[in-house]
Amino acid sequence: MTKTPTRIQQRNRMAILDAGLMIFSQFGFRGSTLDQIAEAAGLSKPNLLYYFPSKEAIHTALLERLLENWLDPLKALDGNGDPVEEIMGYARRKLAMSRDYPRESRLFANEILQGAPRIKAILHTDLKDMVDEKAVIIKGWADAGLIADVDPHHLIFSIWALTQHYADFDVQVRAVLGTDDPFSGAGQFLDHVMRSILRV
Amino acid sequence: MTKTPTRIQQRNRMAILDAGLMIFSQFGFRGSTLDQIAEAAGLSKPNLLYYFPSKEAIHTALLERLLENWLDPLKALDGNGDPVEEIMGYARRKLAMSRDYPRESRLFANEILQGAPRIKAILHTDLKDMVDEKAVIIKGWADAGLIADVDPHHLIFSIWALTQHYADFDVQVRAVLGTDDPFSGAGQFLDHVMRSILRV
């Protein structure tokens, strides 16, 4: 059917996804309207619906694209590497994602806040499996005395919390800090935090 | 005008605020409807609008009620107390708030995610002032060598992130942990984190 998407198709699909990411990440699914997305994409509403069959379809496409890369930083945590460096590397990669893809982080946050109606199954399978797998590795390091004896699950939660906070609560962080760029200070602080937590 | 609110008024206003908190904290302002709130409160929509003049009014009342107590845990941080105990006490109080008032935390998270349109001014004044004030205290402790030399602002952010995460991302945390109650483990872990970070 769809052989090669034309240049126009590629451009407009991208514009729609970009606009949808902007709107959905701010207002959530139900709080966003097709008119908003259409305007942000520079298209008329019927034209938007020519490229995506429904509001739901745009949202689903965005969530799918997000989940493709969302677990990559954790996936890269290597059980054969140096424990402290592996965990700190994971934390740094997560913080970089918050810096470079804050809208994606907020899209995810909105989905979770609303009870994860569309990705709950994935949380219970893919996500849980991945976390459990890495938790075993971390537990091994702790048992071997290579890092402090911390609960691996809560350690991973803390990395999520500390890094995503700078994307999800961006306006609050900037309101408190003033003009400064939050991420430089955050990087240094995160390093200190992780090193301290893991020190035996 | 309104002398003593009757028992019916008290009951219905409370029911509406409770229902509004449930709905708004899940779907955000724009994603919530009066019909949803009315049904959750066990009232008809016109009856609901008899007690609150508009959807906006319910939301505003909830935000105001929230902000009354939101900064209390930080306010209680005493510059004359023991540095480590004061900071850890603050973290524990914040975690307790996430455990006891998760909907309030999610209401706040939704507001921030949407760019804080209704409380941005407060973030730049009350919140910033309070944080700056406590940051000076913490900075003094750090300079005196009583705690590690950490950036006070990011230290406070980390406490927000670590504690609110358990309320805001509740479904994800539970999905990963399984049946366990997250907060017991979280409390122990948080203690370890804070003690490690602050150790000189």
Next chain:
DNA sequence: CGTTGTTTTGACCGTTTGGTCAAACCCAGA
């Protein structure tokens, strides 16, 4: 009981929403 003020509701209104559709537009290739 009757009266007075509070509470509740069915019916309704204008606007916004997600989505449809036929017609028009555009633009390459024959």
Next chain:
DNA sequence: TCTGGGTTTGACCAAACGGTCAAAACAACG
């Protein structure tokens, strides 16, 4: 030039939305 596909849009629709209103139901007290 014509043709045929891909693209765009104005007009439209039914449902859902926030909100109004007059009338009914109720409660309290003499």
